[in-house]
Amino acid sequence: MATLARCIAAExxxxxxxxxxxxxxxxxxxxxxxxxxxxxxxxNTIATGCTLAVLILVLxxxxxxxxxxxxxxxxxxxxxxxxxxxxxxxxxxxGGMLLGVALAHLMFALPAFAVSDHARSGPxxxxxxxxxxxGLLGTIFGTRSRPQLAPFAVALFICAAYWFTASxxxxxxxxxxxxxxxxxxxxxxxxxxxPFIGAQLxxxxxxxxLFSWLLGPAREAASTVRAERSS
Numbered sequence: 021m022a023t024l025a026r027c028i029a030a031e032x033x034x035x036x037x038x039x040x041x042x043x044x045x046x047x048x049x050x051x052x053x054x055x056x057x058x059x060x061x062x063x064n065t066i067a068t069g070c071t072l073a074v075l076i077l078v079l080x081x082x083x084x085x086x087x088x089x090x091x092x093x094x095x096x097x098x099x100x101x102x103x104x105x106x107x108x109x110x111x112x113x114x115g116g117m118l119l120g121v122a123l124a125h126l127m128f129a130l131p132a133f134a135v136s137d138h139a140r141s142g143p144x145x146x147x148x149x150x151x152x153x154x155g156l157l158g159t160i161f162g163t164r165s166r167p168q169l170a171p172f173a174v175a176l177f178i179c180a181a182y183w184f185t186a187s188x189x190x191x192x193x194x195x196x197x198x199x200x201x202x203x204x205x206x207x208x209x210x211x212x213x214x215p216f217i218g219a220q221l222x223x224x225x226x227x228x229x230l231f232s233w234l235l236g237p238a239r240e241a242a243s244t245v246r247a248e249r250s251s
Contacts, residue, residue, distance in 0.1 A: 022082045028108050030083035032116035034075045038087050039120025039198050040127075041071035046206035047128045060205050065182040073175035080170065088192040089113055090153055090224035091160065098228075110194070117198035125202065136200050136207030140187060141215065148185035149219035154227030155181060156191050161231040193217040 022030070045067030049060040076085040086092045089110045096106040122132040159177045163170040181189035190196045190208070196217055200210040208216065 027083040028112045030079045031109050032112035034079045034085060035087045035113045035116030036120035038071060038075060039117040039195055040124045041067050043121050043202045043206050044124035047204050050205045065179050069175040069179035072178060073171045076171035087113060089194050090220050094224050094228045113194040114197055117194045121198045121202050133201040134203035136203050136209055138207040138209055140208045141212045145187045146215055146219040148187035149216050150223035152181045152185050152189040152191040153220040153223030157224050157227030158231040193220050
């Protein structure tokens with residue numbers, strides 16, 4: 021069983037590598053894409069999805085591989101994470117994401133941080149973040165009985181949401197904060213961060229409630245079947 025120190029370290033390391041993948045692939049795409057925004061987004065999507073799947077596969081047995089305060093908040097509300105552990109998870113996630121942005125910048129010979137001026141605001145953006153985060157929680161809840169599928173399901177959903185949401189699916193308060201400090205394709209203006217986080221937290225709560233309700237009877241039926249088979 022993982023100690024709390026290992027859990028926090030896993031959340032920090034995973035968050036750093038995820039942010040480095042998001043920001044680093046955005047910088048590389050800008051440099052090689054020739055100004056084609058669709059190609060930039062495609063490159064960003066592939067790198068993010070692949071990295072996310074690997075990180076969940078490797079680190080889920082240690083910390084649950086949240087890498088996302090919205091996910092951790094939901095688990096805390098459900099009583100699966102204490103208030104102390106929630107605070108430590110969130111600190112590790114935000115700190116890790118900031119470190120990941122700095123690493124990405126330094127790998128491309130850029131200053132560690134640069135405030136973004138990429139405007140992402142308005143009702144369509146906020147609705148996109150709500151939908152993306154609700155869908156992410158639905159994916160997580162839907163694979164809890166089959167955890168071996170979670171890395172691929174989560175990565176696939178995020179890859180898809182990059183393209184079907186107007187916001188390109190941040191779906192994560194920690195990476196939203198970190199991406200305000202990259203003056204690149206993947207950035208977000210600091211003034212737009214708070215509404216994004218509000219929409220993400222609302223989406224997480226809605227998604228957790230909705231999919232718990234939708235999937236509850238199926239889980240109860242599966243538990244009954246397993247009990248009958250074991251008796």
